[in-house]
Amino acid sequence: MRAVTIDDFGATPTVTEVAQPTPGPGEILVRVRAASLNGFDGAVVYGFLKDMLEHKFPITLGKDFAGTVEAVGEGVERAAGEKVFGVVMKPVVSDGSFGEYVVVGEGYGIAAIPEGVDFAQAGALGLAGTAAAGVIDAIAPAEGETVLVAGATGGVGAYAIQLAAAAGATVIATAKPGEETDFVLGLGAAHAVDWTGDLAAQVRAIAPEGVTSAVHLAGDPAQVAELVAAGGRLASTLGFGPEHAEGLDLTVTSVMANPDAATLERLATAVAAGTVRVPIAGTYALDAVAEAFGAFGAGTLGKIAVTVG
Ligand SMILES: NC(=O)c1ccc[n+]([C@@H]2O[C@H](COP(=O)([O-])OP(=O)(O)OC[C@H]3O[C@@H](n4cnc5c(N)ncnc54)[C@H](OP(=O)(O)O)[C@@H]3O)[C@@H](O)[C@H]2O)c1
CATH class of the missing domain: 3.40.50.720 (NAD(P)-binding Rossmann-like Domain)
Structure with a gap:
């Protein structure tokens, strides 16, 4: 699958071919449709978090995701095709959301996308x-x-x-x-x-x-x-x-962001109701994610969205 990776700190994020992950017990394989940039992603690229978190190269960047359930591991009840969004929460920085697929845990950092919220909005909401x-x-x-x-x-x-x-x-x-x-x-x-x-x-x-x-x-x-x-x-x-x-x-x-299901659902419900607007300043395809990082670093009003596939 295609994913935006770096093979060292300070490298330019590039689209490369990586192995498609498979979900283990309690995990969900999500076909990613949208994501967005956060300061965290830039901090990973520049190695600002290397003393705080374990990193494993090559790193697929990306925290936020929105997409559909492609497959589930043992013990997971979600149905294939269900629309979900959230934040990749893994102890090791390695397999992020800027790719065609991402594996996430079922219990934390994921919630259903309600009616009235599209992938682009949900992908820019999580972190x-x-x-x-x-x-x-x-x-x-x-x-x-x-x-x-x-x-x-x-x-x-x-x-x-x-x-x-x-x-x-x-x-x-x-x-x-x-x-x-x-x-x-x-x-x-x-x-x-x-x-x-x-x-x-x-x-x-x-x-x-x-x-x-x-x-x-x-x-x-x-x-x-x-x-x-x-x-x-x-x-x-x-x-x-x-x-x-x-x-x-x-x-x-x-405050550390806490993307538990209840908080994600509260936000998505507010977006569906029109009480919270998702402020997307620009949208970039996966292939243009290096430009997206440039735009984020140069200062944008609100969120930079990434569309996948
Ligand atoms: N603890 C957590 O769990 C957590 C979670 C998410 C984010 N964060 C952190 O929270 C911060 C905000 O996140 P974000 O995604 O909103 O970042 P962001 O998109 O970079 O937003 C920061 C904004 O503040 C503006 N700014 C810069 N210096 C300022 C100043 N002195 N006074 C007022 N505004 C100033 C920036 O303008 P310019 O673009 O013009 O510089 C930019 O619009 C980041 O540092 C991020 O790493 C922490």
Whole structure:
């Protein structure tokens, strides 16, 4: 089968021919129809995670997937042809989703695609969507509270804006003037603040006492923390946790995306209902995935989708 692989850290992702995997007990072989890029994929390419996770070359890249069940291993009840999506969650970085087929475990990182959600949407939902759900669950915004989303223009941020706004919060989103500002306001942010300017002054002009809570997806976490009112909440996907917030009167949560079936289903149901939009900025075929990495690295608004076969 064709897959996007690297044979060393720093190599350009290339389409190569690799063996089609077979599902073992408790596993599902998915025929991949769509996927999307995440920061994780770039981090794998550049070896940023090599001290944290075991890697086995050649590595097929890719975390997010959407497709159909092709075959199942012993003990798995899913029917062939069922539409599924999720996130590849394996202890070793090796067999990812940027290929014609991927094997995933049945118990974690997979859910059914509901009616009304297409492969492209489902393929761009998994990791960024569950990371956003994780940070928004952690800060639990209530109606009328103010939420600062720092890093609002990326995939996680685009979902976080929508989830916070759906909870009734007034969202202040980081975005440069122009297209980025239009993007975040279009997703439900009430205000855009330019992080390349005086971020603190802009946020204080909207929330003089500080925001009730903040999600940190980019930028200096200490600067974001300073903009949260005393007693407020902050959640970060970048490893900023309670141990970094000593002396601050804040509840701080370091979030790892948790793509369990319930969270994936919650997101997909929201997409089907039209309450969450999947913000796909560009779509690339598997053969053009090197260009997709270039576009992701150059900065895109929302998600870069990959279509397969
Ligand atoms: N812990 C987890 O489980 C988990 C899961 C998913 C993601 N993550 C991490 O969470 C972060 C966000 O993910 P993502 O997929 O949304 O990444 P992304 O698509 O790269 O989005 C980051 C966004 O933040 C913008 N930005 C850069 N510097 C900024 C600053 N100082 N202030 C405000 N915005 C700034 C970027 O703009 P430009 O493009 O113009 O630079 C980009 O639009 C990444 O670091 C990712 O690795 C962690």
